Amino acid sequence: MKEEKAIEILSQMISEDRLKHTLGVRDTAIKLAKIHSVDQEKARWAALLHDCAKGIPNNILLKKAEEFAIVIDDIYKKVPALLHGPVGAEIAKNKFRIEDEEILRAISCHTLGSEEMSQLDKVIFLADFIEPNRNCEAIETLREKVKGESLDKGVRMACENTIRYNLTLGRIIHPQTILTRNSLI
Numbered sequence: 145m146k147e148e149k150a151i152e153i154l155s156q157m158i159s160e161d162r163l164k165h166t167l168g169v170r171d172t173a174i175k176l177a178k179i180h181s182v183d184q185e186k187a188r189w190a191a192l193l194h195d196c197a198k199g200i201p202n203n204i205l206l207k208k209a210e211e212f213a214i215v216i217d218d219i220y221k222k223v224p225a226l227l228h229g230p231v232g233a234e235i236a237k238n239k240f241r242i243e244d245e246e247i248l249r250a251i252s253c254h255t256l257g258s259e260e261m262s263q264l265d266k267v268i269f270l271a272d273f274i275e276p277n278r279n280c281e282a283i284e285t286l287r288e289k290v291k292g293e294s295l296d297k298g299v300r301m302a303c304e305n306t307i308r309y310n311l312t313l314g315r316i317i318h319p320q321t322i323l324t325r326n327s328l329i
């Protein structure tokens with residue numbers, strides 16, 4: 145599939161703001177991939193499709209996760225939006241005809257990470273965090289800090305940011321975020 149076609153399909157699936165974020169993630173992911181010697185085309189496609197399931201309502205996300213045989217833990221049940229990564233990977237495969245397992249994996253783990261992230265996984269995870277359209281003080285600081293740092297350090301800082309943010313708001317923290325963070329120490 146051509147990139148323009150994918151963007152056209154995406155624009156029917158996600159909001160205008162989400163599409164803007166997606167294009168920011170694409171550009172940032174390609175830059176990070178270049179700096180860290182990661183396949184730039186894989187980074188492009190994983191970034192383009194990482195949030196393709198973000199516009200799906202919670203009840204449908206749960207239904208789709210079940211259809212795709214994704215393991216739905218208790219936290220997913222409470223916060224179904226967290227399923228947009230794994231469900232998005234299935235949509236990338238079925239609807240956008242992405243067959244590359246590395247791309248699909250990067251889409252799947254872009255929100256929670258994993259203990260065994262590939263360099264591509266880390267590029268997408270981090271790009272999602274620091275793309276230029278995301279604006280808040282904490283992200284600004286993170287964006288500055290990750291410059292010149294390793295991908296590992298960047299992903300770890302992003303996890304710590306998420307943990308802090310969820311604590312401040314009194315929100316649930318998925319244990320995978322903590323496992324991902326610990327695996328990088």
Ligand SMILES: [Fe+2]
Pocket residue numbers: 194195198228254255272
């Ligand atoms: Fe996402």
Ligand SMILES: [Fe+2]
Pocket residue numbers: 165169194195272
């Ligand atoms: Fe995103």
